[in-house]
Amino acid sequence: MTAMVDMDPVTCVQLPSFDVSQPLDHASLSSLALACKEWGFFHITNHGVSADLLKKVKHLSSGLFGLPSETKLNAGPNSSVKTYTPHFIASPFFESLRVSGPDFFASAQSSVRVLDPTNTEFSEVMKEYGSKMSELSQKIIKSVLTCLGSDFETLFYESEFSKCHGYFRINNYSPCEKPDEEPVEGLGMHTDMSCITIVHQDVSGGLQVRSREGKWLDINPCEGTLVVNIGDLMQAWSNDRLRSSEHRVVLRRNTNRASFAFFWCFEDEKTVLAPDEVVGDMAADRRVYKPFSCAGYMKFRENNERGKFEKVGFTVKDFAGYNIPSADQHDDQ
Ligand SMILES: O=C(O)CCC(=O)C(=O)O
Numbered sequence: 001m002t003a004m005v006d007m008d009p010v011t012c013v014q015l016p017s018f019d020v021s022q023p024l025d026h027a028s029l030s031s032l033a034l035a036c037k038e039w040g041f042f043h044i045t046n047h048g049v050s051a052d053l054l055k056k057v058k059h060l061s062s063g064l065f066g067l068p069s070e071t072k073l074n075a076g077p078n079s080s081v082k083t084y085t086p087h088f089i090a091s092p093f094f095e096s097l098r099v100s101g102p103d104f105f106a107s108a109q110s111s112v113r114v115l116d117p118t119n120t121e122f123s124e125v126m127k128e129y130g131s132k133m134s135e136l137s138q139k140i141i142k143s144v145l146t147c148l149g150s151d152f153e154t155l156f157y158e159s160e161f162s163k164c165h166g167y168f169r170i171n172n173y174s175p176c177e178k179p180d181e182e183p184v185e186g187l188g189m190h191t192d193m194s195c196i197t198i199v200h201q202d203v204s205g206g207l208q209v210r211s212r213e214g215k216w217l218d219i220n221p222c223e224g225t226l227v228v229n230i231g232d233l234m235q236a237w238s239n240d241r242l243r244s245s246e247h248r249v250v251l252r253r254n255t256n257r258a259s260f261a262f263f264w265c266f267e268d269e270k271t272v273l274a275p276d277e278v279v280g281d282m283a284a285d286r287r288v289y290k291p292f293s294c295a296g297y298m299k300f301r302e303n304n305e306r307g308k309f310e311k312v313g314f315t316v317k318d319f320a321g322y323n324i325p326s327a328d329q330h331d332d333q
Pocket residue numbers: 169171187192199200201207247248249258259260261
């Protein structure tokens with residue numbers, strides 16, 4: 001199951017960085033629109049998530065990942081808790097712990113109760129991190145709406161995005177045993193099911209985005225910055241004006257790698273349909289996706305991905321895109 005990665009020389013992508021403590025000016029909004037359209041990825045700075053908080057998340061989660069495998073399975077896929085993803089599901093090198101909002105404390109507690117009841121700090125820190133990331137997500141969604149249209153925040157934030165919810169995955173990648181040989185995939189190519197995702201990757205790097213031409217490019221870690229990417233729900237809602245790019249994680253070094261990915265999503269019962277103002281009224285513009293329910297899409301992805309993480313996988317285009325035969329072959333919409 002270990003997937004070697006192709007050996008094309010990898011270069012790094014220069015993504016724009018936005019100071020989210022300031023309102024974005026006209027030039028920044030244009031640059032944001034371009035980044036979201038071309039790459040679906042950008043960086044943010046002055047995000048209000050302190051290095052100290054990130055260090056605490058890392059430290060406290062390392063404690064949990066360091067527990068014996070049998071203990072971790074108490075929160076595994078066959079337990080009642082189901083917050084822990086063990087090795088060999090996404091990849092041999094990947095394990096992950098999920099904390100869901102809106103009550104991040106309660107979610108973290110459900111894991112801690114079966115993993116390490118003596119760990120009293122974990123849930124408090126998860127609550128703080130979850131609340132910071134939720135706030136940040138709302139701010140970013142507003143900027144992304146504004147970059148699509150100057151009045152889109154007023155027109156659509158409240159009606160379409162105010163019921164969004166978040167969850168995060170704390171990812172732990174084990175060291176690549178043979179760092180001098182070919183790099184391996186820590187997490188295979190995928191798109192995120194979110195509206196937006198906010199990622200903190202540690203200094204070891206390894207996150208890559210796939211260009212439209214199919215070339216893999218490194219997204220280098222940069223101290224004090226977080227990575228934001230557009231997910232499938234936002235790509236569909238924006239009628240493809242924003243791109244949910246394929247990405248993956250490669251491991252090149254003999255060190256442990258940690259990342260925290262926060263997913264900001266529409267409510268499960270929402271029907272996603274790009275508003276007319278977003279689609280536009282030029283003759284060339286047309287709706288690219290049929291209306292679909294978020295829960296239906298989550299179920300579609302789950303059914304198609306179980307045990308097949310190393311494969312390309314299906315995305316929202318396969319599920320709800322017009323002119324895609326497989327989209328007509330399911331009944332979850
Ligand atoms: O580990 C990373 O840097 C990214 C993780 C990721 O893409 C995901 O969890 O969806």
